[in-house]
Amino acid sequence: MGMPKIVDHSERKSNIAEATWRVIIRQGIKGATVRNIAAEAGVSLGALRHYFSTQHELLEFAMNLVKERVTARIVDIMQSELPPREQIMKVLLELLPTDDSSMAEMEVWFAFTFHLKTGGEKPVELNDAIYPLIVQIIDYLDQHALFKQGLDKGDEAERLYALIDGLALHAMLEPDRMNKQRVIRVLNIHLESICTPSAT
Amino acid sequence: MGMPKIVDHSERKSNIAEATWRVIIRQGIKGATVRNIAAEAGVSLGALRHYFSTQHELLEFAMNLVKERVTARIVDIMQSELPPREQIMKVLLELLPTDDSSMAEMEVWFAFTFHLKTGGEKPVELNDAIYPLIVQIIDYLDQHALFKQGLDKGDEAERLYALIDGLALHAMLEPDRMNKQRVIRVLNIHLESICTPSAT
DNA sequence: ATTTAAATAATACGGTTGTACTATTTAAAA
DNA sequence: TTTTAAATAGTACAACCGTATTATTTAAAT
Numbered sequence A, B: 001m002g003m004p005k006i007v008d009h010s011e012r013k014s015n016i017a018e019a020t021w022r023v024i025i026r027q028g029i030k031g032a033t034v035r036n037i038a039a040e041a042g043v044s045l046g047a048l049r050h051y052f053s054t055q056h057e058l059l060e061f062a063m064n065l066v067k068e069r070v071t072a073r074i075v076d077i078m079q080s081e082l083p084p085r086e087q088i089m090k091v092l093l094e095l096l097p098t099d100d101s102s103m104a105e106m107e108v109w110f111a112f113t114f115h116l117k118t119g120g121e122k123p124v125e126l127n128d129a130i131y132p133l134i135v136q137i138i139d140y141l142d143q144h145a146l147f148k149q150g151l152d153k154g155d156e157a158e159r160l161y162a163l164i165d166g167l168a169l170h171a172m173l174e175p176d177r178m179n180k181q182r183v184i185r186v187l188n189i190h191l192e193s194i195c196t197p198s199a200t
Numbered sequence C: 001a002t003t004t005a006a007a008t009a010a011t012a013c014g015g016t017t018g019t020a021c022t023a024t025t026t027a028a029a030a
Numbered sequence D: 001t002t003t004t005a006a007a008t009a010g011t012a013c014a015a016c017c018g019t020a021t022t023a024t025t026t027a028a029a030t
Helices: A009-027 A034-041 A045-051 A055-079 A084-094 A100-117 A130-143 A153-173 A180-194 B009-027 B034-041 B045-051 B055-079 B084-094 B100-117 B130-143 B153-173 B180-194
Strands: none
Touching (some): A009 A034, A009 A055, A034 A045, A084 A130, B009 B034, B009 B100, B034 B055, B055 B084, B055 B100
């Protein structure tokens, strides 16, 4: 029984997904056609279809890959041995577009989210992983006695979550005004307001 | 010199713009084709083109109409004679999707914003009117001695702005979790945190 | 070297898109 | 009533879309 040419299947899919990101960043979700993506990835239409049988399947994969990459970076930070407050700050910054790379991820994320919301196709388990993470962060602050007394954990999780996504939105849509420095400044002010007034 | 059939030109354009909103709410920006919009508005393709010579022109008009409608409602609230704190709360709620109508406006707003961002066509003066409004609100609080001392007005404007848009985003994408009651709750908590601890 | 199926390529098809063009209808002014 | 240009309708076209189909190439296993 002979076996044919073998390529790294999942790596090839990732390459195509990354090409999808580049197309979306350059032309928006409207430009994310199978032909544009195939051309950007440097493969033929037939080759692309060999890995993703429908456009929907490709877009879903490309978005999940964004989620995986971001999650992996956050897990790395969580496993580091930084002081709690610094660690939290780094994690939150990971959820915001602070450079070209994360800016691209954010654009892709928002583009997909809106596209899938009104896609008409199956609901697509968006399963936003950010909210549970925020809840976890508030818990983490509380466990390290950094969470200011008198505040409600659930409410503050909701408020921090909204603040993060609002900052992300503004950093993406108005990058000149809401630059990295300003993002960090606002984030620090908010953390200060929900943390116990300890040492800086 | 004879004159032909005359219809209310601007009202007709508004009707078509409102049809555009309904299509976007139902099918997303991807479904906002000139044919879908013409059908929804109950006019022919030629008639639509008589009022908007390009699709881009139509979409731009439809988005600006959203902005005008929201601005008009806010001006109304501003001119009312409510206690400052209640007035501010009503204005902020006007920026958030709290019912089907404002939910629709919000969807249209976000859909347009993202579409125009990566439209490829001319930059389109988005000229977000919300940020100046937030700055105005912070000033208003300060002038009525409601703004907590020790806080920076610029920073708090930025923070409130991000919170508002974050809440709007979550109310739109996760309406079950972030319902109207929860929006008001978070908004109250934040206002409490930046206002002087006066009477409720 | 031959076999085999994965990998890739090329082409085709029905449908939709934005826009353009032309003809017809409408009602206000003459 | 006739004239006139706005308003509307209908059709056409080139380009692009997602997907399907078929043929070819490739390299691993025999």
